[in-house]
Amino acid sequence: MKLIIANWKAYVATVKEAERLAKKVAQIKIKKGISVVLCPPFVFLDAVKKSMGRTVRLGAQDVFWKESGPYTGAITADMLKGLSVRTVIIGHSERRQHFLESDDIIRKKVDIALAEGFDVIICVGEQAREDAKAVPKLVGEQVRAALAGISKGALARITIAYEPIWAIGTGVSDTPDDALSAAIYIRKVVGDMFGATQANMLKVLYGGSVDSHTIRDFILQEGIDGVLVGRASTDKEEFTKMLSSL
Ligand code: 13P
Numbered sequence: 001m002k003l004i005i006a007n008w009k010a011y012v013a014t015v016k017e018a019e020r021l022a023k024k025v026a027q028i029k030i031k032k033g034i035s036v037v038l039c040p041p042f043v044f045l046d047a048v049k050k051s052m053g054r055t056v057r058l059g060a061q062d063v064f065w066k067e068s069g070p071y072t073g074a075i076t077a078d079m080l081k082g083l084s085v086r087t088v089i090i091g092h093s094e095r096r097q098h099f100l101e102s103d104d105i106i107r108k109k110v111d112i113a114l115a116e117g118f119d120v121i122i123c124v125g126e127q128a129r130e131d132a133k134a135v136p137k138l139v140g141e142q143v144r145a146a147l148a149g150i151s152k153g154a155l156a157r158i159t160i161a162y163e164p165i166w167a168i169g170t171g172v173s174d175t176p177d178d179a180l181s182a183a184i185y186i187r188k189v190v191g192d193m194f195g196a197t198q199a200n201m202l203k204v205l206y207g208g209s210v211d212s213h214t215i216r217d218f219i220l221q222e223g224i225d226g227v228l229v230g231r232a233s234t235d236k237e238e239f240t241k242m243l244s245s246l
Contacts, residue, residue: 167208
């Protein structure tokens with residue numbers, strides 16, 4: 001099964017827009033073997049749930065790391081569960097950068113998301129393209145920090161998304177070969193932590209300027225289990241083209 005995660009980020013501003021986009025996605029014929037998860041902004045989750053039909057699933061762009069309590073502005077796991085969210089994205093580079101999320105916070109979010117039964121997509125990626133041949137050490141450190149201490153059983157609900165920051169929102173994606181090298185490296189790190197069987201089962205995605213021209217190049221790689229799509233997933237025509245091209 002290949003995964004396509006549509007991360008709408010903060011590109012969609014109104015509930016009407018969110019509904020229109022979700023309804024459009026509901027009309028797309030999604031091929032067998034492809035699983036699509038829409039991750040709208042929190043405030044549109046309910047409207048999207050009602051408009052998106054049954055062919056796609058609902059995800060959230062983040063989750064707070066405490067269960068409940070005096071945390072102004074927080075969106076908790078229980079709130080998301082009540083809206084039929086089954087998947088959460090954690091540790092996106094934009095959360096790390098603009099919301100100052102540390103590896104420690106990300107680790108706590110992974111903990112609560114797993115404890116509450118979510119499928120978890122953990123984002124990792126380096127800031128600048130240094131040497132295209134070597135995946136920066138930082139990526140391994142981010143993976144190790146996010147997965148430290150979790151059980152082998154829980155690993156089955158984790159997907160790692162390799163999203164090099166220099167490729168996000170720039171229109172310049174990584175090459176499929178280098179994205180594959182990163183996926184292999186991530187599996188190696190996970191293999192060192194949990195064993196080869198677990199590493200082979202792990203899903204690894206690529207994200208960063210994926211569009212209708214490039215989606216096939218990534219998704220058809222055997223070692224890449226899908227893509228995380230930002231801006232292009234909020235353009236109705238472009239997203240339709242992307243899904244139809246598979
Ligand atoms: P873009 O597809 O807009 O580059 O964003 C990628 C991303 O960050 C998905 O989470």
